[in-house]
Amino acid sequence: MTTNPAPPQAFATPTDPGEVTGGRPPGRGRAVEARAERARNKLSSPWASGLAILIAIAWTVPTLGLFVTSFRPVQDIRANGWWNFFAAPRVTLENYREVLFGSETSLAQYVLNSVVVTIPAVIIPISIALLAAYAFAWIDFKGRNILFVAVFALQIVPIQITMIPLLTQYVRWDLAGSFWAVWLSHSIFALPLAIFLLHNFMKDIPPSLVEAARVDGAGHVQIFFRVLMPLLVPAVAAFAIFQFLWVWNDLLVSLVFGSQQQVAPLTVRLAGLAGDRGETWHLLSSGAFVAMIVPVIVFLSLQRYFVRGLLAGSVKG
Structure with a gap:
């Protein structure tokens, strides 16, 4: 009695799990995707956005103070801090003129x-x-x-x-x-x-x-x-x-x-x-x-x- 051979499969079934996931085991691929998704969720959360805004403000305030001070008269600079500019604004270009064209301080x-x-x-x-x-x-x-x-x-x-x-x-x-x-x-x-x-x-x-x-x-x-x-x-x-x-x-x-x-x-x-x-x-x-x-x-x-x-x-x- 002869036994008919099994019919050939139309497509070969890969035996290596890496062939299915592009060179990575399926478990590792899912773990990487899960970590990436968690990172995206954390970075897009309101807490992360608020922290980024706070860092941006903390980084910008000293530069703003330096910018405001550069336009204040020398008497105001020596009298009080730059934040007092907003209470009594006084602007001058004398500091830049002296820095750029002064005889002793020219840059x-x-x-x-x-x-x-x-x-x-x-x-x-x-x-x-x-x-x-x-x-x-x-x-x-x-x-x-x-x-x-x-x-x-x-x-x-x-x-x-x-x-x-x-x-x-x-x-x-x-x-x-x-x-x-x-x-x-x-x-x-x-x-x-x-x-x-x-x-x-x-x-x-x-x-x-x-x-x-x-x-x-x-x-x-x-x-x-x-x-x-x-x-x-x-x-x-x-x-x-x-x-x-x-x-x-x-x-x-x-x-x-x-x-x-x-x-x-x-x-x-x-x-x-x-x-x-x-x-x-x-x-x-x-x-x-x-x-x-x-x-x-x-x-x-x-x-x-x-x-x-x-x-x-x-x-x-």
């Missing part, structure tokens, strides 16, 4: 120095970091992983402990008191983070693009400039904003390596507005808003790249 030269310091201090580390990140991401050489970890670990080195050795070396090279000392210092301090961010972004680029370029005969230079660079714009812009804001607002590095008047940036002059006896401290608020103009313009112009570039490569699929 014009220092604004120019800040521009001269900041632009090269952004371009130099980005240029070096792009080349280093490409090597770590796409060139296989001995000790690559160890060297990358060593570069990344440099981020934990405090800036303060490097200043005396650097200043000593700049004196030997006859660079102390020049723009080069400030440019090199900012570039050195920025390189570890720049290499890390750009490396992570490059690793997220599909390898098939690089392999296709190699099949077509492209070398490393052509791959870097014609394949990767157009895709690196968000990451480069994000770090450029980050570095620009850090250098523009920096005081410590400028005081140590560029406190001379011919190279001193805006922050050094703002710190000196109080004077030895505090005679011009009332100009600090108006000077602070003058210093804020350029960073605000830069950030608003490139803000769409900021979050996307900083988060590039931080989450692996």
